[in-house]
Amino acid sequence: MNNVVVKKESSRRLYEARIKRALDYIHKNLSNTIQLSDVAQACCFSEYHFHRLFHGFVGETLNDYIVRKRMERAAQRLVCNPAESITDIALSGGFSSAANFSKSFKKYFGLKPGQLREPSLSQISKNGKLLSKYGKAFDPQTLYSQNITKRVIFTSEELEKIFMNIRTEYMGPKKIAYLTAPEGYELNAIFETWDKMIQWAEQANIKEHAKKRYAICHDNPMITPMEKCRYDASIEVDESVQVNRPLSVAHIPAGDYAIAYYKGAGDKVSHFYMEIYSGWLPDSGFEPDDFPPVAHYFNDSRVDGFVEMEVLIKIKSI
Numbered sequence: 001m002n003n004v005v006v007k008k009e010s011s012r013r014l015y016e017a018r019i020k021r022a023l024d025y026i027h028k029n030l031s032n033t034i035q036l037s038d039v040a041q042a043c044c045f046s047e048y049h050f051h052r053l054f055h056g057f058v059g060e061t062l063n064d065y066i067v068r069k070r071m072e073r074a075a076q077r078l079v080c081n082p083a084e085s086i087t088d089i090a091l092s093g094g095f096s097s098a099a100n101f102s103k104s105f106k107k108y109f110g111l112k113p114g115q116l117r118e119p120s121l122s123q124i125s126k127n128g129k130l131l132s133k134y135g136k137a138f139d140p141q142t143l144y145s146q147n148i149t150k151r152v153i154f155t156s157e158e159l160e161k162i163f164m165n166i167r168t169e170y171m172g173p174k175k176i177a178y179l180t181a182p183e184g185y186e187l188n189a190i191f192e193t194w195d196k197m198i199q200w201a202e203q204a205n206i207k208e209h210a211k212k213r214y215a216i217c218h219d220n221p222m223i224t225p226m227e228k229c230r231y232d233a234s235i236e237v238d239e240s241v242q243v244n245r246p247l248s249v250a251h252i253p254a255g256d257y258a259i260a261y262y263k264g265a266g267d268k269v270s271h272f273y274m275e276i277y278s279g280w281l282p283d284s285g286f287e288p289d290d291f292p293p294v295a296h297y298f299n300d301s302r303v304d305g306f307v308e309m310e311v312l313i314k315i316k317s318i
Contacts, residue, residue: 013245018043019057020180020248022050030070031094036062060228064133070094071108071130072223074101078116079143080277081287083318086113109138119144134225142222145279146271153271162272163280166260168315174252176214177243178234185221185229191302193233200247201235212236214252215295221270252294258286258315263308266301276311286315 025042026034039062040050054062074093077084090101105113110128125131125138141149146159154162179197183189194213201209218230234250243249258281262272273293281287294312301307 015053016057017245017248018045019054022054023058026066026069030066030073031092033094034066067104067108068134068224068228071105072220074105074113075109075116075143075223076220076277076288078113080281082117082282089113111138111140116140116143119148130225134228136225138223143220143274143278145275147279153268154275159275159279162260162262162275166258166276166280168256168258168284168286171252171254171257171312173254174214174236175238176234176250176252177237177241177247178216178232178250179247181231181233184225184227185219185231186226190231190233193231197233197235197247204237204241206235206237206241209235211298213297215297216250216252216292217273217295218292220273222274252312253291253314255289255291255314256286256316258284258313260311260313261309262311264306266307269307273311276313281313281315284315285318287318289314289316 022039022043022045025039029038036051037047039054040047043050045053051062054065058065060068070093074089077089077093078086081089086101087098090098093101095101095104102112102114105111106128108129109116110125110131119141125140128138130136130138141151146153177197177200179193181189181193197213198209206212212235214234214236216232216234218232219228221229232250237243237249258276260272260276260280262269264272277288291314294314296310296312298308298310299306
């Protein structure tokens, strides 16, 4: 009986690993035409069964997932790259024209791309697919710096200090072992995932693992439904460490990074990210490179009552 259970767990983990390969393929090809057959081939599944498997593991059809990721990336670029034209964002985002992009964007978010670039005029949208399918109303103002929206999240002195202390530096590659939180950005699930990672690190005798904790935050909760956000809890490892399932291995790539220090309340972390993206980046001479932001944690917020970390954003010159 135990052998049957072990085989079932091993089989599920293999399926999960192959679905992750499918997701990686999609993320790397959002600017191109993506066919079901190509995604299925990338993760070694039969295309005749892949769409059912994908929906079963991801909770969305392949087409819905691709549309959602393209819309989320486009919204982020509209806000963070104000000098980039809507046409360029459309064409580089896998759309045949700006008109088709605008139509799809409005259908999904309930407003046009140009409206997103006018945060003072935009209202909370309850008309798009984001609400009807995923239950999330879209508030464009949450994507902008408080200096534009006139909200007060950080004092003017705090915000000035945040921007002044952002530094840019080259970082070499980091090999990581990671677990994906099972319920997106749901806080308890994140803590449980970290507990598993810390227990594993201690068993693997990874010295000073508390200083090597990185979270790969794949999605922006201001745009993405919380349960659909992907959060990878990871610990840096060297080649001597053996990593077995359910953990996976990946790399934080080498490159130039903007590094911003944060110490404060946990409920302000998302706003801190957005201040960097919409307040600092547009005037920095850089734009985000094609890798999600990374949180380097220095403490356990459950013990201390606050979060202390650095946010690392891979960047490239405009």
